[in-house]
Amino acid sequence: MLKKFAVLLLLISLGNSSQLSAQTKEKPNVLFICVDDLRTELGAYGKHYVKSPNIDALAKSGALFTNHYVQVPTCGASRHAILTGMRPSKPIHISNNAIVEEISDQPEKSVPETFIHRFKQDGYHTVGIGKISHSADGLVYGYEEQPSTKRELPYSWSEMFFDPGKWKTGWNAFFAYENGENRQSLRKQVKPYEAGETNDQGYPDGLTTNLAISKLKELKKNGEPFFMAVGFFKPHLPFNAPKKYWDLYDEDKIPLSSNPDIPKNISLKSLHASGEFNQYALGEEKAGLDTQVSDAYARKLRHGYLASISYIDAQIGKLYQELKNLDLDKNTIIVIWGDHGWHLGDQRVWGKHTLFENALKSTLIINSTLPQHKAKKVRAIVESVDIYPSLLDMCGIDQIKPTDGESFEKHIKYNIPDTEEVAYSYFKNGISMRTKNYRLTKYFRDDQPVIELYDHHKGNAKEDKNIAKENSGIVKELMPLLEKGDTGIFTVTE
Template identity: 35%
Template sequence: MMKLYNLKQYIIYLLGVIVMISCQSKKEDKTPYNILFIAVDDLRTELNCYGASHIKSPNIDRLANNGIRFTNAHVQQAICMASRASVMSGVRPEKYGIYTGEPVTDVLPEILTMNQFFKQNGYNVASFGKIYHFGEDTKNQFGSDFIKPVSTWEGMGYVTKAAIKQQSLNTITGRGPAYESAKVHDTLYQDGLNTLNAIRKLEGLKKDGKPFFMAVGLTKPHLPFNAPQKYWDMYPEASISLTELKERPKNTSKHTLRTGGELGNYYGMPKLYEDIQDSTAITLRRGYYACVSYADAQVGKLLDKLDELGLKENTVVVLWGDHGYKLGDYGSWCKWSNMDIDTKIPLIFNVPNGQRGKVFKHPVEALDLYPTLADLCNLEQPAQLEGKSLVSILNNPKQKLKTKLYAYSIWPHNRWNYDKTVMGYSVTDHRFNYVEWVQLKTGEVLERELYDHKNDPKETINIIKEHQYNDVINELSKKLMLRKETTDHNHGFKKLR
């Protein structure tokens, strides 16, 4: 009997060893994921898959249907260069003062950027279009597989003679008209050309066999709203409506929104947003929508190529917008605020054999992209990263959260003069957006804002003075204080004094 018992024990032990070796073998044999990293300029969450049925975005919708869509994702600053620098470095913009066009590698030479990280880990790295800001998308960042983006605001994004002539007439800013439509092929505009080059590169990467990190930066729907005529035709003028949010949020200060800016730099556009006529606003909104569908078409070409080459089964695809956008909302245009409409972005992950058609509604940050991609690829994360991995959420978006999630954003006014800089700090949870406007030099809180997304999802009323929210205000204010204490805000302003 004892011998039989020992034999059973031995068999169980032997089976366990076999299973362990088998699992270890599978783990070792697993091919590393490829990464297709798609950054879309000025893309707000006005997409079909985000509930905007009037927008034609079938390819981004396809990506969402095959992956996980985040509905409460926020950038760390609602401007191109700072948002992108934060994502690619994994560091918050206020930590080192990257608020404008300073190259990450100049301000943070010790930082391992996302593309450098993957290159260091044996990945083929390639870039097409705008990933950082135009001045920093260089061969030093991406190696030889790099196509330099063409700056649309230098007039290179126009194809019609009329638009090019208008650009030459703008002697102040050198920018042409705010929109253009032409009966041309997609590749006559830069996003179509960059996508074509990216597709060709995918063929080479497939043959090479090494894991790759490919970054594709689509410049549309950034101004100017230039897209082939067929995309404009998707949105007849009669179908375009003006925004319902025509007034500034109630009980807000001068810090909340800008009254003029980027749009006024284009030929024929008023300097002040209040002077924009309804007919012009309709055309601008139509142009933005056309550019969204143009960008969506390029996304479709990339997804189709992955499928054609058999790369889909082993490629993580992530699509994100570098910030939100206003199209006349609150009487303002473009970005540059701590309002939800400017900080909230579309964020979609598609992981091979992962969750499909799922939604995660709690706040996450664009800062989380770097650690998430590193984690998905089983790579040790650099110590610099300030975001968190979202892999557990990607595996189970319906899980019960152990801790409450928050997203933080900033917006600096007078950032060129430290003595006068007013910094707007915002924190968002599952329901509220809380903002403090702080005199950076003295630390004095000048203004505060609170928006209740449950009762006021479009942020039309600042309820900071309503006493029933005092507990919420205290909680979120402490969160901001803790965030500020862990960040050296003055570091990045020393050079500006």
């Protein structure tokens, strides 16, 4: 009898061990949240005047990357880099048409078109909602055209959704105003901001949240591992958000840029005249390199940007609450990624599209149940191209395509910087390199100077003076490292 009992205990033990092993090997889900034009303007990054409690909470309990840099400071090209894990190597790669030209018309191959496709190949159910690639709804068509049925990423998604609401198309929704009109329909006779007397669903990002919540419930029932990407529009121009988010701020107390002037010792070709911003023709003032907007208007614009962030923060809070309601938070990796930064009057620019810190540094937060991701500030310099191999690493998926990026899991786990920590970015006929202490930029143009060096010792990120001329030794020392990032994309001068 004792012998039989011992055998029974052994079988139970083996069964429990097998069950535990199966649980251990359970694939984690991924909720990948893309936020358009989100620089590190969050409470989690020390900007305590920003009302972003939900994102801040995820950052506090997860891994907050304090030095994440994008490859290209424009939407479509930045997304092409992160999706493929590759730095730009030809001119189309710094264009918003990069994905359409390089991916959309290709036949399916064993080599995945994106890291999302690789998740799908590995058995994940992949769902796209909102702006993940460059297109507002994942379909290929022009701003003022009717939507096509052609997917921008033809093989990455098991399912793809978007609710354009009263705006009827994805691109109309992207430039939406509360009354159902949009920048195109109003022929740009619009302001660059709006405080709408409406609820969260009165703008498209609220509809995207509702779709995502509905889909999470379905995915819970299905029980298979999923990769869900949710793309939010704000705080991209126009800075439109429900009035209740504007009301979170006292406009008179919103800080102005600490660096509003053109940097010393540069060519104006390194900046731009805020053309995208000035398309909003009813704005009270025009921005430009020849003059600054007034302090009052700068505060109004920054107010709109902050209100838009708070609006998106609320949407992310709703998604996380639904994960908890469905008991999915215990096995879901949450990624919050800003596709690039934005100049809020810094260096006299309103917009992205430069090789300065303000345009290249963006939000990156990873929150998961993995112990190494808990309450970490990751100070290592990482690039968007690193996200591809890192997510595969976290989920135990084999990487079958080489990438320019490298997994940053070691940085999260040990928080020990490499000796050669560097991030490369490309735009305006130039290559910029960020190291721990410096930003070095080389332009392939006739206008002098073509070399810019900025000192980032002690966290000084103003980039208000090019010090290359008086620090030729530092430039000489850093140049071989910058040249490692020269992919041959710029071979001729302007």
